[in-house]
Amino acid sequence: MSRQAGAGTWRAGVRRAIRICSRPGPWKRGPVLAALALLLGLLMLLHAQIPNRIGNLGSLVETFLPWFGVFVPVLLAGALWRRSASAVVALLLPVVVWLNLFGGLLSDKSHPGGDLTVVSQNVDAGNPDPAGTARDLAASGADVLALEEITPQARGAYEKGLAKAYPYHTVQGTVGLWSKLPLSDTRPVDTEMDAGPLAATKPAAVKLADNRALRTTVATDHGPLAVYVAHLGSVRVTPRTGFWTDSRDRNAHALGKAIAAEKNERVVLLGDLNGTTDDRAFAGITSRLHSVQDAARDGFGFSWPASFPVARIDQILVRGVKPASSWVLPATGSDHLPVAARMSW
Template sequence: MTHVDMAETGRSTGNTQAAAPAESRAVYWRRRLREGLGPGTWRRGLVVAALALLDGIVMMGHAAIPNRVGSLGSLVETFLPWFGLAVPVLLVCALWRRSLTAMCALVLPVFVWFNLFGGLLTDKSGGGGDVTVVSHNVAEENTDAAGTARKLVESGADVLALQEVTQDNRSAYEDGLAEAYPYHEVEGTVGVWSKYPLSDTRPVDIHMGWTRALRTTVTTDGGRLAVYTAHLPSVRVKLDAGFTANQRDASADALGEAIKNEPIDRVLLLGDLNGTMNDSALANVTSQLRSAQGAAGSGFGFSWPADFPMARIDQILLRGVQPVSSDVLGETGSDHRPVRASVDL
């Protein structure tokens, strides 16, 4: 009897010893939870919270950032979608700091980013289309113009708009595109190749001193289209001058005036604008036309640089026609990727 009592006592003692660590762990985690959700969670991570608010405010108020100093506003707007990448980084910092303040502050940049760009995440492209157009900066330094011409033919475009057509590479494009595109016009360093007849072609003065824009009428089976192609001045980021976009902005204003005076209702602008639809400095153009990518594409449609696109500076803009699809083609040997869209007349 004594032996049984001792065994039972031992089992009882063992159970108590086994329960003690479990109870201690529960107490430990309750204490940690109280610490994590205590008043300190609002005081921690204030720097992270401030950075989150700043990120959201910059995206929300990008149009108010002035261009007077180094064209800072245009620089921010060119890469505006990438400001969303700060959110996951700040989220990790907020979790690491166990900061409720930072977590709450992150709501602002998330809300603003999805308000600006959430619509681009859905696929709005459809099939068909009366006319397919492609715009491509073929790059003066492209060493395989003939190969680029073959890839452009394979795109299935009815109308091609090319920028950086030079004396050295012009014959390669004329020869390579002649069979598929019997009509073409070149003014300065821009040109249009078409399966449909072209007429009333003339250079457009964008205040550069040489021709980098033209306007032509494309007579399709469904009616006339006024097609513009333009290569606005390049921009650079310099330590002493910031984002050098003043000449581009002046050219964009001149191009916008030409489009404003266009008598044909159906208008397409195909070109390297060296700026995005978010760039308020291009408002004289973008306020009159809408983006095929934004209306009928999928994703951001980044086109430059070709090996790792970070911005869509090659545009297909339109009015008076309905875009049905828009996409970006593969590399061609240029530092830009071609952009394509199909439209209903």
């Protein structure tokens, strides 16, 4: 080898060594990934502190809170690709927070037995086959069956399809309850009590037609059970208003007041609340009732939309009874999946 070639090789080796030494170490790589991981963890940890003043951002985050865990493997893939030790360590925060919030849903918390089976479904005003939906729900074997979003056109199909299995039923406006056990003290629940003077001036017939909640007493072998069925107002996401929940939140507040005034120690609430129990808007309800799905469910129990469920907005909440198990039933003709639960005394 010539002296000139040897000198060139030596210089190339020096340059290579300088480049290797000048590269950031694993703890200095991926600062953006590490920052995003910490931000994700803090977002889930402090979700209750996110204000609702701007577009109900806090409620929007809480509605889809379980899905924030999807970002963990994405960030992990980026951290491994960048060989960033700092980003991997930072990911421990969102992992621990997510597991603390939802880790319990990864195991089966159901128990055998149960004295009463309840089912609830928003049957969808645009359901193309209400008779088929009635057959499917009757086949569930539920002792108590709650339906929401019943239209005047479809009401007859549900009453006819469920009559054989359920000798007792009531329909109040767009919500109804079918039962194998006797019903009494049935009445509509005014979820528009905070809607102002306009709601107060509506004729009684109009109020009943628009009614979206009811209360009744189911006579069980273990004593009376107060059952509420509710379909709270819809929510929308628009560029102008953000996460619009005014109608739903007003209904939730009124329903919470009605449940607070309930004298019966045993209470069940069934219905489409158009929100998850993580949402702060339901504090007036969840402070008095606890979710059967959280206490005795195998999985997340997502119920909407039926084609690809992303949120559990159909709820079963109780007081004074013990949840045994909770599950989601197969799809019917509705855009919501039916939710079911067994409970004991």
